[in-house]
Amino acid sequence: MSEPGKTEKILTGIPEFDLVLRGGLPRERLHLLEGTPGTGKTTIALQFLLQGRVDGKRGLYVSLSETEAELRASAASHGWSLDAIGIFELVPLEAQLDRQQSVLYPSEVELGETMRLITDRIEADNPDLVVIDSLSELRLLAQDQLRYRRQILALKQFLQGRRCTTLALDDLTSQTGTMELHSLMHGVISLEQIERTYGAARRRLRISKMRGTEYQSGWHDFAITPGNVLIFPSLIAEEHKVDFEPTTVSSGLTGLDELMGGGLTRGTTTMLVGPSGAGKSSLALQYVMAAVKRGEHAAYFSFDETFETLKLRSTALGIDIEEAVRQGQMGWERANPSRLSPGEFVWQVRRQVEDQKARVVVIDSLNSYLSTMPEEQALTLQMHELLTYLNNQGVVTILILAQQGIIADVQNPVDLSFMSDAVVLLRFFEAGGEVRKAISVVKKRTGIHELAIREFRLFPDGMQVGPKLLDFHGVLTGVPTYGGSPDPLLRNRDQTG
8 A cells, every 4th residue: 555645656667767767657657768779668568568467467568560479579689587567469350451441440430449449458458557559650640639638538437437548559650749749748758868979878867757657857868788778967066075084195105295285185076187198098097007906996987998998907007907807806897889878877886886985086087078068068067966976975076178289389178177076187298308208286175285396207116206306397297307417307216326
């Protein structure tokens, strides 16, 4: 028994979809699932009936567009069996090759006969859950918008009288009267498939309407895999706040901690900015492995590098990330921008934080993440929500932004620095016939930091942060001048003098 005044709901068979619906589909209502062909309507409808079977409910699939054999083959491709689910294959009379004479079968007669066959079968089976696939066929039979509306209204009243929870599918092959159809439904779920210029199509859905009940509005990315529909609810950062101490996190390098004013603060975002090869990823790895040594879980999301190349580079730095991943202390995810939707990426980050308790998260890089979504404004909003969520969880977040150029005229491809609490700048500079690296902190909201510029060295002696470059001027321009006599630059350990 449901509580008085509270709408009883039915699970859809897709856990994340039930989260978006705040508990499932309202019971004994008529819901519209609309989308162009290929968006996933049939797959979602089948999971709805399969979940009903698990819950002991009788299900009926009324098909006006696919044969029973086609429907069973579609289910089998996901490893599903439709046993104990009723399937009513109903091809409209006008689609039967030997019954196309309009003199004998005018549209009004055909529509009325089709509706009668549907209601008779529902009365015979007495199902709890019904799927009607699809309303487009009924719309074609009606030929007249008023007649179509009346028949749908009559069907709605009939189904409510039978206490059925119904999912009606519409492939949007005709846009005529779409909004009028919405007005007749208790709930409307819209599916959309966006074709990219290159890479996998992006699927997403939204609840356009759900009368008398709460739901999470907005678009939600989803993916269809063999055996599963995976929905990635859009993130609302304010719903995920936890209490934490804003303590300082060490990198394990004394010089780097001094430069950062003691270290990075929990619940903040740090952006590592610099040209390609300046050491941004290596610096991020230093913080990751320092977290692992403290017994914390860390997560690294790479859009640019494979695990093999990252492993080789880390080995040269004396960092063994392979063992950390094998032991489950570090989560490593290879994100492919051409295949991954922004919603799925956010969901992967959430799983590392909420399920694996990651305390340090690295996103490498923002440049590649930008390519997952052409709408820059939408990307900025989504990234801002993700960073707010990570800050609310007390996570130390490290973002990597690659700049264009090598020395002197270095430019940012996108300005997202306003999202970060700290900005660490890495630069190449020329000195003594060599190209060297410099590091400085240009922003830190949560405390003091050094204003100095230090040399930063990766190979061959492992990661080193040198003393302040007091006698150099114009280091960040790439072509500094030197005004001192002693040599302040880092040397290899095998060098003397």
